[in-house]
Amino acid sequence: MIQISDLTFSWPGQSKPTLDIANLSIPKGERLFLHGPSGSGKSTLLGLLAGIQIPQKGSIKMLDQELGKLSDTKRDRFRADHIGTIFQNFNLLPYLSPVENVMLGCNFSKRRVEKLRLSNTTAQHQANTLLEELGIDAQTRSRSVGELSIGQQQRVAAARAFIGQPELIIADEPTSALDADNRDVFINQLFEQATHYQATILFVSHDASLAHLFNRKVSLLDINGAAL
């Protein structure tokens, strides 16, 4: 799924590289817990994986595609097609309804729309299905985003990440705003969906206590040669 080798990245104007990863490979279908305390280069790595930045040295291969060799536009399109993202919190656009927020995942990707068409459904229908599966009932779906609890918002964000079946879900501290009960429920729902839609999960958190729920745990501090 993902193969990183000999990667170095430094931000413009900085002499020391922020990231220096010799090797990281994530097989398809894995649920990887990436432990990344602050200062470990976590955001930078996610930016590289999403194709926002490109490495100065080394390579990132995703789905056998060398990200660094794609044009800016193609990388943006690649992200839209293959990666779903869940942020820490405030994932949603406040001026769209929950369903519209989920459908936003299809807005910039022809591939996701095409996939929905092949499975005989529409973005609207699939958005409702996903929300239902994640425990957001019809009544909640009709509310405005601002009226949802943080837990509900995160599940809407998860639905948006999953719509149109992208291969990789990047979850950047999605549970840090949730309490312990909600957190476990959320992660389990995430896994269920990942199984159902055959997605690989890259879960990034500074909270190592969640690691036991995952197949594998990698600490950025260990693999990043440039970390403090």
Place this chain on the structure above:
Amino acid sequence: MKLITLAFKSISNRKASVLLTLFTIAISVMLLLSIERVRQEAKQSFSNTISGTDLIVGARTGDIQLLLSSVFRIGHATNGLSWQSYQYIKQQKGVAWTIPISLGDSHKGFAVLGSDENYFQHFRYGKKQSLTFTHGRAYHNAQEVVIGSEVAKQLHYHLGQQVVIAHGMGNTSFHNHDDNPLTIVGILAPTGTPVDKTLHVPLKAIELMHGPTHRVNTTTIVRNNDSSHDEHEHHEHHEHHEHGHHDHNVRESEPGDLIGEPTQLTAFLMGFDSPLYTLQVRRNINTYKPEALSAIMPGVTLRELWGMLDIVEKILMLFSAVVVLISLLGMLTTLLSSLSQRRRELAILRSVGARPKHIFTLMCSEAILITALGSLIGIAMFYLLILVSKGMLQAQFGIAISLSLLSGYELILLSVIMVSGTVIGAIPAIRAYFYSLNDGMSIKV
């Protein structure tokens, strides 16, 4: 979902600030359009006041002064020109027609103009339009008067009614010629010129009113002469004494002498067989030995006069342009200040695959939407304003504002506003573009 829908939903989410911005843009657009429309129409009705006249001749005075007194009935024509000179110049080669004008009397604040039948035959205004009657006909003898549309409207006069002319130009006038009541035989159609506010009488009527003892200075315009006020105040009550008469049709009257034996005129208008004569005759008049006279070409002098008002016009224009600019800068402020709060929104859009150019388009279309909506509201307010103030402008300033469609010029103004709005909107859009390039998906607040 289209980007434009997204932009629309995004701005409707920020109602308060967006509404305020919309409102300022709407007001500024309304202001600009109104000022421009009034300016255009004022200029239009100004230059439409007289047409088809090649020369205006009066006693030696400034060009603009002569124009103001003879055409706009404003100011003092301190001297008249003698009847002999008029008769002489009239005979010159190439003269097609002349219209003698004798001003100086008034009726309830409206100017009284003495002339002859040539006035109705040859006077032209606007685009060489001649005077037409809504009711009645031209005067045939010295006991008849033809009134302008505003006079009829404001004083509720109708055909057959008798009116009394006062000497001088005051409203509460000094000396009413109440021994010479005149019958209204004609009401002119509206022209949007000073003609509407004028009572037209034969020269002879003026002569008769003043009688042999009043011969002095019948053609002199005396404006609101306070010294003579007390002396003649007691005549005021006569003004309404003929209000009883109603709507009997005007009988055809005996044609009589319209001219009489005047000694002086305020001015006269001339038309030539060919415009080629204009300069030659003008030179002859200006060097006319027996009397010091001035001859002006009304078109040229109108332009000169408008040129004097040009600076006022330009300042008005400048002010309304600045108001528009300020409103657009207001929009810039709103968009820029909201931008920092919206970096998260941009990051979310980036994460679902929006490219920087999408972010740019999104931000730009917001500015365009706001400017366009503001302009539309402004146009609506502009028409509302015209509708409301139309009557007042016509009555007070004689400016006829039409409720017509936007002119090409006004459309150009609006497109300039739209383009400026877009350019100004590009500023936050460019910032957002770079934010989205640098921030990427990492959320920075």
